[in-house]
Amino acid sequence: MKDLSFDIAKRLPEGPGKHGRSGIIHTPHGDIATPAFIPVATKATVKTLTPEQIRATGAQAILSNAYHLYLQPGHDIVDEAGGVAKFENWHGPTYTDSGGFQVMSLGVGFKKVIAMDLADLTEKDIRAAKRERMAKVDEEGVDFRSIIDGSKHRFTPEKSMQIQHGLGADIMFAFDELTTLIDSRTYQEESVARTHRWAQRCLEEHDRLTRERYHRPKQSLWGVVQGAQYEDLRRQATRGLLDLDRAAREKGRRGFGGFGIGGALEKQNLGTIVGWVCDELPDDKPRHLLGISEPDDIFTAVEAGADTFDCVAPTRLARRGGVYTLDGRLNLTNARFKRDFKGIDEEFGGYVTENYSRAYLHHLLKAKEFLAGTLCTIHNVEFMVRLVDNIRAAINGGYYEDYRDEFLGRYYAASKAR
């Protein structure tokens, strides 16, 4: 079975911080045409959907969480089942993240800090966030408590690799430290250096496991770039990963098959930060931007050079009745939809619009029927997948800027007008 590889199809105009392109990631379980939106299957299920329903949205690959599957049901069980794709009956490419984000973000106060704009935080918020942090980082790894039962656990770079090899996804990520917007510059420097050393340990453990385990297709390890909002740290982190990759290959070992771009980002810096990283990265490896899904962020990140995207927002929002339309988001629990017999978005179309009315979805949401979550999730995933598919088609067709301006102009104008 061949290693993962990447071909570029077409490029947007290039320049500093501008590296947009379309392409194809070839994985052992199929191709991913990029740019692509990758739905999140946290616990080996895109919440509420069967694999057939996921496939019908147009999704090409799905991403599961090492953290969640380690805690429940245990990566050993997923391994015995034949890996996460077989376990969840997904016949296509899979990603797993490293657990780095989750072990450090799933404390309540901490979550708030990474989600909010820095300027909105009070001193009290910051103190609460630091107090409630559930994870403790040292040079070797991270101690954390389970969100399920509060039990104590420890992740190290090696442990993350072992878990992700058990899960057996086509694409996996190096174990990194997630910092926050409230950490000091000094701490960010220390953290980037530590994440670099962890990436080295991930490469070594991945190489060892790949040689020892021959029963699963070759997995591709992607390095993760941190460095918060600092240009020098982001560039240094990226070059550091490339050094590690080169050194590994010189020893005849496996290097990085691609790169992830992580960290808590303020929305207004997103494009700039992704641009710094992509200035440094080579052209021939795919780049995944972790945890982003607002339409404008996706356009920004594509232009800067990101190829794939995942985010729980479209599915999480859907279960509460929030749905995307070409004219911005609607909340179907709103009473004004009680007698609205149109589909969600007649112009966008799609399975849910073509088969169900807003009034029916409103009824299901009010009655707390499971099917509400399923149908709204199908719609939102289809919306996001097709949005990114359209971006790809626009790059390939040479009309990217027109598509972007038309889409965003309408999406946000309508949101503001509402």
Added chain:
Amino acid sequence: MKDLSFDIAKRLPEGPGKHGRSGIIHTPHGDIATPAFIPVATKATVKTLTPEQIRATGAQAILSNAYHLYLQPGHDIVDEAGGVAKFENWHGPTYTDSGGFQVMSLGVGFKKVIAMDLADLTEKDIRAAKRERMAKVDEEGVDFRSIIDGSKHRFTPEKSMQIQHGLGADIMFAFDELTTLIDSRTYQEESVARTHRWAQRCLEEHDRLTRERYHRPKQSLWGVVQGAQYEDLRRQATRGLLDLDRAAREKGRRGFGGFGIGGALEKQNLGTIVGWVCDELPDDKPRHLLGISEPDDIFTAVEAGADTFDCVAPTRLARRGGVYTLDGRLNLTNARFKRDFKGIDEEFGGYVTENYSRAYLHHLLKAKEFLAGTLCTIHNVEFMVRLVDNIRAAINGGYYEDYRDEFLGRYYAASKAR
């Protein structure tokens, strides 16, 4: 559009209380080959399933509840949507029940009384049941409180017809009084007489509404036989409905298109009671047994002469991880399924068994993932539908008794052995 009609295909050996047969119910939205299991779509959704998933189980028709849809979203909204089938995107025959069962059963203590065996009830249970009864019956109708918000409502036979015409199902039921096992013989007599008068009012209101409303296919009203465990009352109730039907037709009005058999029944009397009713009923009209789904009950009822069955048990059970197999029921939340990589029932097969392991379903249930309910529901509905399909094939093929003995022998032997 043609009225509902019924053709008999083949009969089991006949005798007193034995009127088993296979056949086809022709409805404006398609045929139902009988015997048939009809999944329940309480609030215009078979909980957790899309219409495509319902169809894939082999289900031919679904049954919704007038009570629930009256309260939420309101039958007027379903009416505006074009009727319940269009509202829920179901392209096939539909049933609605009258609300009679729900208005009188959805008080907590009362529910217990109709669900339990009479012998298990203490005096305290009975007092609690009477106190907690949420409905008050008089000659004109029933006052009850909403299970959603406790608000006061009133159903009459006319109101039930108006609601069911708004819902627009192919098959609807006359509004009846549900009695309980603890009611006195005198009360049962009064109740049967009242249900008879209500059936007459239903026929008249149905006739009026059918003449006034020409925008929906002709709906078929089925009379409901009550009479509890008393042979004379059951036979009298049945003959009474036939008298009403005859009188209506003599006046050139619409009569009953079929019959429902209702009431709280003790399991051991089920076949006997259905047999009394079917002794009286004509051959050429279909018979629906309301709310029955245990496999042995279905065989018993088919032999006595029932054609179709509905029950919430397969779907309700599924959402808690209870699944049917040829060797009895399993509860997939049990820890012994944690590493069980077989399908639910390799011999039975079906979509869920062929695509997912017990270990995966156990994981989804433990993680409280929505997909657990969806997959277990698909399995149970497919199991019940196919069981009744197999009964039909066995009647048509002349091997009914062999099939019954083999199925039940294995199903219950294994349940006991476990």
